[in-house]
Structure formats: C-alpha cells, structure tokens
Amino acid sequence: MDSRFTHSIPTLGFFSPIHLHIIKLCSNGKSENERKNGDEERISKYSYVSPLCMSGGDGYNSYSTNSLLQRRVLSKAKPVLVKNTKELMINLNFPTYIKVADLGCSSGQNTFLAMSEIINTINVLCQQRNQNPPEIDCCLNDLPNNDFNTTFKFIQFFNEKNITSKESYFVSGVPGSFYSRLFPRRSLHFVHSSYGLHWLSKVPEGLEKSKMSVYITNSSPLSTYKAYLNQFQRDFATFLQLRSEEMVSNGRMVLTFIGRNTIDNPLHRDCCHFWTLLSKSLRDLVVEGLVSASKVDSFYIPFYDPNEKEIKEMVQKEGSFEIRDLETHGYDLGHCNQDESKRSKSGQNEANYIRAVSEPLLVAHFGDAITNILFNKFACHVSQHASCRNKTTVSIVVSLTKKKLSSCPKV
Template sequence: MEVAQVLCMKGGNGDTSYAENSLVQKKVISLTKPIIEDAITNLYCNNFPASLCIADLGCSSGPNTFFAVLEVVTTVDKVGKKMGRQLPEIQVFLNDLPGNDFNTIFKSLPKFQKDLQKTMGAGAESCFVTGVPGSFYCRLFPSKSLHFVHSSYSLQWLSQVPRGLENKGNIYMASSSPPSVLKAYYEQFQSDFSMFLRCRSEELLGGGTMVLTFLGRRSEDPSSKECCYIWELLAVALNDMVSEVQF
C-alpha cells in the first residue's frame, strides 16, 4: 500500500492525539518567526500583490495548524503596516495527506477567525482558508499561483520506504543497519526533496519565497541518538512483542 494512503498524524483531540502531543513542533514554529518576517518583508519589497496566496504544506491538525497560519498572516499584516501598505486579500491553503484529520481543522476555524480578529481587527475578514489534500511530492497548485510556501517539521517524512532494503530487526536507520540501508535512505531523501523543489518551482510566482523547517542532527552518524534512536527503541519493543506471541 502507498505511504501517502496510510500515513497521517493521529487525529482528534484525545490524550494520545497529535494535537495534544506536539509542543516541540509549536516551539519550532515560534523560533522561525523572525525568518518568516524577513521572507515576507523581502516579498513585499519585490512585489505587493492585491491578493496573496500562501500554502502551508504538511499542516497536520490540532492547534499547531492555525498557530502556524496565524504567525504567517499576522506577519503579513505587521510588515504591510510598517511599509504603509493596505492589507491584501489572503488565500491560505492547508495541505496534508488525504488521511489527515481535516474535519478537526475546519471545526476549529471559527476560533482561528476570532483570534485573527483580535490581532488584526477588520483585516481578518480578508483571510480565506482552504484545505488541499495530497502529497507535497507532486503538483498541488496551478502554475505560478503561490507567493509564499511554509512547511515545518514535515519534509523529513519520505514519500516511500526505499526499495530493496535488507534491514533485519529494524524499522529505520539503526546502529545495526548495514551501509546499504543508510545509502538507500539518503538517496530516497535526495530524490524526494528534488521532486518537492521541482514542483514548487512550477507553482511559485516570480519573486515568491519559501520557509522550510527540517528535523536535523549535529552528528555525522545517521543513526545517532539525536534523531533516529527513538525508532531503534521502538524496533526493540516490537521485536520483543513478536517474540512473546504464541502461535
């Protein structure tokens, strides 16, 4: 089965949902606010459109979805006022895989609109939100239609498991994985990210910009505890569970 058909963060608002377990991701969005502000400022200096199209790729669901949008939209308002510009109409496209919990997103839209109104006043009426299901490793929007693309903590998710892996006892890169596994994941990322950039190059208008945030590591070891060790521990737990099953 294709990864895009089954992969998604856990929906809803329960104790084990993504919405209740994504504080780290929220902090990352907050840390990138100065970068977003610089990107929006540069966009305004090059071109000030009457209608601004923004895409958030890998939006997931829960409070972080509209927290990210609020950061971007209020930055547009702030920079526009600083430059003496009238706020443009803003079209926000929220993208994630088809299995994403878009229902929860749209149920929380009225709260977002109230929050936006508190921050921007009457300008909040100029912001329109649309859901766009689909993989960001393919085309999602018409040619030359986007001004600004935002994606936070999403692009480390690959489009598929690399083919032909022999990675016995593991579910990702681990300290016991052979070099061929590390090479396969590296090449899959190269292929996926190249496709992502190729698609966005078609969709962005001239002068458009992107702010992309990745999960990374300082170590040169791909299986280091900085990013992959949690998957190694999960593999150990799964192997132990399988060994206890009585056939």
C-alpha cells in the same frame, strides 16, 4: 515567547463564518504516471504506508493533543518566517493578492499558528508602510487521510484571537501529496512546511533485512543508509521541482525538518533516538510472543533525518531556489533525569508524541491490538534513557527564494 506557542487551544464545536471551501485536486497526468511506474509491487509490499497521517481527532492519543514539540519548533522558526514574509512583501512591491500554502498542515492546535503569523506580519507591515493590506488566500494541504474536520474546528480561534484583520483572508483545504502538483503554475507566493518533509513518499528500495529495526541504527549496513538517502534525494528534488512550477519568481519557502547534526558517520543514531526505542519496544513484543519476528522485519518507517549538508546539496543541485537562511536548533522533547516520577512523566509524554505521529502506520501493519502495550513499553524505554539528550537529533530550518525564470532550470 508569543503566548500562541505556549497555551493550549480549546476544542471548538463549530465553524467560523469566514470564507471556507475544500478543493479536491486531480493528479498531475504525465508526471504522476511516471512516478507510479513499477510501484505496484511495492505498494502491495508496503501497503501500510498508504494511510500515512497523524492520529486524528482531539482525544487523549491524538496529534492535536500531543503536538507540543511541534509548537516549540514553530516558535524557534518564527524569526525566519517573519523575516521572509516581510522581505517577500517588500520585494514584490506590496501586491494586492497573496497566495500562501502550508504543506503537511496536519490537524488540530498547531495548524493555524504559522499561517496566522504570516498574516499578522503582512498586515502590520502594511500599516507601518501605509500600504493597503492584500487579500490573502490561505491554503492548508495534507494527505487525503488527514483529519481536516478537526483542523477546521480551530478556525474560530484563528479568526478571533490571532488575526489583526479579518476582512481579507480566505481559508481552503487542499488534500493531496506535496510530492505531486497541487496548485496552478506560478500561483503561489509563499510556502511553509514544518515537520513534513522528513516523511518519505514511500519505503526506500533495496533495503536489506532489518533485524527487527524499523529505521537506520548504528549496526545497519551502509546500504541501508544509502537507500534512505537516495529516496530522500528523489523526494526532495521532486518537491523542489514541483514548487518551482507553482511559485512566482522571488516567492519564498520556509521549511523545517527533523534532522541530525552528524556528518562523518551517517549510521550513527543516539541510543535514545525515537525510532531506536520503537524498535526495542517491538522486539519486546516479539520476545513475549505478541508479534512475530517476521512481521517486525517487514516494517520500515518511511522517514529520513537529513543533515544541513544534504539539504544544501539538494537545493543547489535542483537549481530552482536560492538558500536565504539555514539554521539548526536543538530537538527538545523535555527529557528529565531528576526523580523517578518526572522520568516516568517524560517517558509517557514522548510515547504519546510518537504514538500520535506513527499509530496509523503501525495499526495498518500490526493491527490495533498491540498499540497500548507497545507504547507502554516505549514509555519505559524513554524513562530508562532519561539522561540522553538527543545530541545528534536537531531541527533544521531553511528558507528559500524562487529564482527568476531566466535563471531556473527548465521543467
């Protein structure tokens, strides 16, 4: 395995001298207004969704420190990423300029791994084919609340360790939701997004009272599943339509989701599913009088774990892209069912991971007073379920090609 996917990256306190700028984009007028219609009440009701982002900085509880799982996922998706990068360059006849976007880049150690793989693949292929390497515009996108400062601290490592050629790439930050327009029409050649698209743009409408469950469980009414599925379908269709406007014909996308491998029972989630264990931990706090039941009842995770069939159907229905690759990989959180000390360590590791991706949401709704005790309980629940192997939770990797304009639906 490439050592970049296994070794910890040191924190750096300075910026690279390479070309770096931040782009602040305005919202897309009409389509954005249409999406906002009727949302005022929901924004107030679920205001905790607004600060959705990973925990910033590079401290003990940060996403940067607790993102080994995502690094493993990037490693598994690497063959698809490399293959599609090569095919893009060949099909576009080795263009002199390439614009690449990483959507939902987050912050910290993993941000530049996919981008550096794309750049290295392009440069090596150009050397092999005796072609001049293109100038590469590298756009890092996430929500405005993302910790871009921590992200850019790692540019020096990106510059010194990961790149075969330093003269021809330019890095920029693009704050904004990938459920809105981010780039000019027909300007993007390659889009990558890893572990971003299972996050929804908002909490689904029409959810019944949760009975202190933050997500779908085996005991949820079928209407809860349908509400989450409908929101995912709307969001993913929006994402595909907007990217089809921004991408050139024959452009490529490689997208990785947290998904599930169940089809027959859409409500089934393992007993050790991370949101199931978070619900258990919150219920513990209710029993201890630290949180009110009504407060837990009003909290929902804006998340959906699709299966392959649901992803494939939405791509085909939207119509702008053709599926090239569709793979499913195991979801490895490093669970261990051996001695007690290793179980405890596994529990703490998963608690740190879930905390890093959910703490801003939880703090916005519950405040920060309960956070430490909540994730101590979460770690205990994980340890108690150490023999669970997350049999239904998987990572799904899909690569897409933008159809030629004549074969795309009108937008």
